[in-house]
Structure formats: C-alpha cells, structure tokens
Amino acid sequence: MSDRRCWLEVDLGRLRENYRILRGRCRPGCTLIGVVKANAYGMGAPAVARALTEEGCAMLSTADLAEALELRRAGIRAPILLLGPIGPEGVEEACREDIVVPVVDLENGRRLETEAARLGLRLRTHIKVDVGLTRLGIPVPSREEAAAREVEAIAALPHLTSEGLMTHISGVMDPALDYRNVEQMELFLRFGRRLEEKGLRLKMHCESSLLYLSHPEYQMDYVRLTSALLGIQPGGEKLGLGCVAQLKTRLLQIKRIPAGTSVGYWMTFTAPQDMVIGVVGVGYGDGLIRSLCGGAPMLVRGRRTTVVGKLSMSFAVVDLTHIPEAAVGDTVTVFGRDGEEAVSVQEYAALYGGHACEVVTMLKESIHKIYLP
Numbered sequence: 109m110s111d112r113r114c115w116l117e118v119d120l121g122r123l124r125e126n127y128r129i130l131r132g133r134c135r136p137g138c139t140l141i142g143v144v145k146a147n148a149y150g151m152g153a154p155a156v157a158r159a160l161t162e163e164g165c166a167m168l169s170t171a172d173l174a175e176a177l178e179l180r181r182a183g184i185r186a187p188i189l190l191l192g193p194i195g196p197e198g199v200e201e202a203c204r205e206d207i208v209v210p211v212v213d214l215e216n217g218r219r220l221e222t223e224a225a226r227l228g229l230r231l232r233t234h235i236k237v238d239v240g241l242t243r244l245g246i247p248v249p250s251r252e253e254a255a256a257r258e259v260e261a262i263a264a265l266p267h268l269t270s271e272g273l274m275t276h277i278s279g280v281m282d283p284a285l286d287y288r289n290v291e292q293m294e295l296f297l298r299f300g301r302r303l304e305e306k307g308l309r310l311k312m313h314c315e316s317s318l319l320y321l322s323h324p325e326y327q328m329d330y331v332r333l334t335s336a337l338l339g340i341q342p343g344g345e346k347l348g349l350g351c352v353a354q355l356k357t358r359l360l361q362i363k364r365i366p367a368g369t370s371v372g373y374w375m376t377f378t379a380p381q382d383m384v385i386g387v388v389g390v391g392y393g394d395g396l397i398r399s400l401c402g403g404a405p406m407l408v409r410g411r412r413t414t415v416v417g418k419l420s421m422s423f424a425v426v427d428l429t430h431i432p433e434a435a436v437g438d439t440v441t442v443f444g445r446d447g448e449e450a451v452s453v454q455e456y457a458a459l460y461g462g463h464a465c466e467v468v469t470m471l472k473e474s475i476h477k478i479y480l481p
C-alpha cells in the first residue's frame with residue numbers, strides 16, 4: 109500500500125453517516141434509493157451499495173442492466189431500479205434478478221410485454237415520463253392527456269407490474285432560475301393527480317440530490333440520491349454531510365531549481381525565482397483534467413501548494429519552496445483534508461468550470477481504493 113503512486117480513500121463510515129442524515133429528512137413512507145451508477149461515481153459500486161444496504165437502504169439504482177448484474181455478482185440482494193430502458197433481451201435476467209426497469213414509452217412497454225408473456229414471467233416496472241429535461245421518458249409538456257393515456261396503456265399490460273411513475277428534473281443550479289425546477293415538479297404532481305383521477309395510483313419520484321436538498325417538500329414516495337450521499341452536493345455541508353472521497357498521492361522526488369528553469373511539457377512554466385519543486389505521482393492518466401496545469405491546489409504537510417507546469421500522464425510537479433520540511437515519501441492530498449487544510453472536490457471542479465460529480469466520476473476505475481470502515 110505504501111508503494112502506491114496514488115490512491116482514493118473512500119470513507120464508508122462517512123457515507124453511512126451521510127445516509128442516516130439524508131434518511132432522517134425523508135418523510136414517513138418515502139424511500140431513499142441509493143443510486144450507484146457509473147461505479148458509484150468512481151467510488152466503487154459494490155462497496156458503496158453494501159454499506160448503504162447495511163444501513164437499511166431498501167433500494168438501489170444503476171444506469172443499466174450490466175451495472176445491476178455486477179452488484180448481483182458482488183452478492184448485493186436489494187431490489188435495483190434501472191435508470192435507462194432495456195430491450196426484450198434483458199427481460200429474463202431482470203425478472204430473475206429482481207431488477208426493476210423503467211418503461212420509457214408504449215412501444216418499449218409492448219416489446220417488454222411480448223417477451224415477458226413468452227417467458228411466462230412478470231416484470232417490475234416504473235413508467236418514466238419527461239416533464240422538461242427532454243431526455244428519457246414519455247413527453248408530458250403540452251400533451252398531458254395523450255401522455256396520461258400512454259401511461260394507462262402501459263399500466264394495463266398484463267405481464268408488467270407497473271409500480272412507479274418517475275421523472276428527472278433539469279436541476280437548474282442558478283437560484284434565479286430555480287422556479288423552472290419547481291415548474292417541472294409541479295407538472296409532475298399534476299400529472300400524477302390526473303392519473304389518480306383515472307384510478308391509477310403509482311408511486312412517484314422525481315428528486316435527485318440537488319432537488320432533495322433544496323426542496324424536501326417534493327420528495328413524494330422515493331428520492332434518488334448519489335452526490336448528497338457522497339457529500340459532494342453543494343449545500344450539503346449545512347446538513348452536516350461530509351465528503352466521502354479523498355485522492356492522495358506521494359512525493360517521489362524533490363529538487364532545487366534556479367530561476368529561469370522551465371518545468372514540464374511544452375515549457376509552459378518558467379521558475380520566476382530559485383525554487384524547490386516536488387514530483388508527485390498523479391496525472392491525467394488517473395482521470396484528472398490535463399488542462400489543470402498551473403494553479404491546481406495540493407496539500408503537503410498540512411499546507412497548500414500548487415501544481416506548476418502541465419500535468420503529465422502519471423506525474424505532476426508542485427511548488428515546495430514554502431514547505432521546507434517536505435520529504436520524499438510524504439503523502440500529498442489532491443482533494444481531501446490534511447490537518448487544518450482541505451481542498452474540496454467542489455473547489456477542484458470550479459478550477460475548470462466543471463461539476464464535483466464529474467471530478468470523481470472521471471477518476472479511473474483502476475485507481476487503487478482504500479475503504480475506511
């Protein structure tokens with residue numbers, strides 16, 4: 109372990125605590141779905157799923173069947189809701205493995221029905237509608253009655269057990285445009301009432317982390333969360349949520365360089381004065397952004413420093429001029445905490461105008477992970 113060039117520390121105790129805090133905000137009857145798609149945003153889906161289900165999380169979610177089957181192979185037994193649709197070829201496995209699938213339109217529903225009928229199985233489904241994100245699902249805006257009839261037709265298919273009605277909200281971050289999120293959630297509620305008037309009551313869900321933190325009043329029957337559970341959703345700190353992930357590397361070599369020395373590929377950095385620099389073992393090959401050249405923070409001995417020159421594939425160079433006690437072998441924090449200092453994933457993301465979820469999800473699956481209990 110001490111020989112690793114870089115590694116990701118995933119604090120499962122922190123994840124469990126975040127789960128308990130978020131679960132505590134759910135109203136009675138609301139179920140928290142732990143979304144672990146994309147390898148749980150790079151944290152390792154099986155480990156995250158196991159910690160969540162041990163805390164009592166009753167349902168998980170993945171993007172597709174392959175991700176869900178990976179959890180089954182890891183021994184995770186909780187029901188799994190897929191976020192994306194499957195074709196007929198996935199029906200048998202979904203039924204056998206207790207995987208709940210979204211139906212994104214009547215044609216998708218009919219194809220699943222035909223296959224489930226042929227196999228003599230029943231498939232658990234949630235019907236997915238689109239209230240303005242314009243991604244998956246039956247479009248609702250300005251065709252509410254037609255959309256309602258389509259949902260009814262799907263719910264009537266005898267080999268599909270239609271349990272839920274789901275949508276996904278645009279998640280506009282700008283507070284001045286938050287009313288657009290509210291409009292979509294209100295449209296979804298109104299649509300649910302229209303179905304209820306026709307005698308169809310489905311369990312409803314629309315909220316991901318951003319909306320659940322800002323509008324707990326729209327939580328309905330389920331909420332689907334990842335970034336809040338991982339402690340990387342802005343605003344989560346107010347509830348006591350903490351970041352689960354820390355990316356660490358090691359100081360591999362230290363050298364003194366005279367003023368005027370260029371550092372790194374393309375000679376984009378020239379030392380303005382005599383400097384001490386350190387080479388650390390992390391780079392864009394590990395999933396960091398190459399354009400984060402000069403300026404990206406790192407922590408050494410509890411102090412902030414910055415990357416100088418271009419990030420390379422497996423290595424980067426940091427300024428150690430102001431940290432004379434730094435020594436080869438020291439742990440270096442890319443994001444996370446070191447003593448009093450911390451670099452948040454959000455701060456990291458802001459350096460290139462990205463989102464915290466991207467920063468962690470882009471980390472390579474091959475990065476060694478250390479799970480703290």
Ligand SMILES: *Cc1c(COP(=O)(O)O)cnc(C)c1O
Pocket residue numbers: 143145191276315316317318332333334335336465
């Ligand atoms: C990824 C995803 C979520 C979870 O998103 P967070 O913002 O990280 O909580 C919820 N619902 C859907 C449909 C998703 O794709």
